[in-house]
Amino acid sequence: MGQIKELGHQDCPPPMATDGKGAYREAMVETWGKVPEPKPSGKGLPPEKKQPQPGWHYLQVVKQREGGRVVEVKVEVIYGDDTTLDLVGAQTSYVERTNLTSRHMNGRLVRKTLSFSKELEMLKASSVWEDAVYNLTREVKTLRVKVEEEGRRFQPRTPAMAAGLTNRIWTIKELLWTVVPPGKSTRGG
Helix, strand or coil, rough: CHHHHHHHCCCCCCEEEECCCCCCCHHHHHHCCEECCCCCCCCCCCCCCCCCCCCCCCHHHHHHHHECCCEEEEEEEEEECHHHHHHCCCCCHHHHHHHHHHHHHHHCCCCCCCCCCCHHHHHCCCCCCCHHHHHHCCCCCCHHEEEECCCCCECCCHHHHHHCCCCCCCHHHHHHHCCCCCCCCCCCC
């Protein structure tokens, strides 16, 4: 959540939907919550715990499974109002697709494997590499653009091209020559 805050959501969390696992609610309150002002009467102890703020939009999509099949999907609005469902949507499929792509491309994220990372620094490095390869070198079929050229119907694009960060599909060699090594080590050496 701290990274999300650093990347442009300073005042409140972006609208989001998650599964029923994890401590997202607590992380949101810890990152963006505020301690309420003490009561004007001055009675009682001043509040110390951070509280969620108005204007947040967060819901959980909880899937119940039986025998490996989804039998029920419950949507629960945690923070927000009637507009939260319209704003966020009741699906986590985009997150699940992203996680699946990451696990597919990065062996350190695969479940029940021997290629796990013993050190957090190595996991972060492999994740940065996977993000760079995916965003700069891989054509994504859903991002292609129709063109009026003889001999081809579509212009292939990468996520970085769609975001306007580059005008071409990079090669792995170009990426290797361009990547800047990390500035500091967490090993203390």
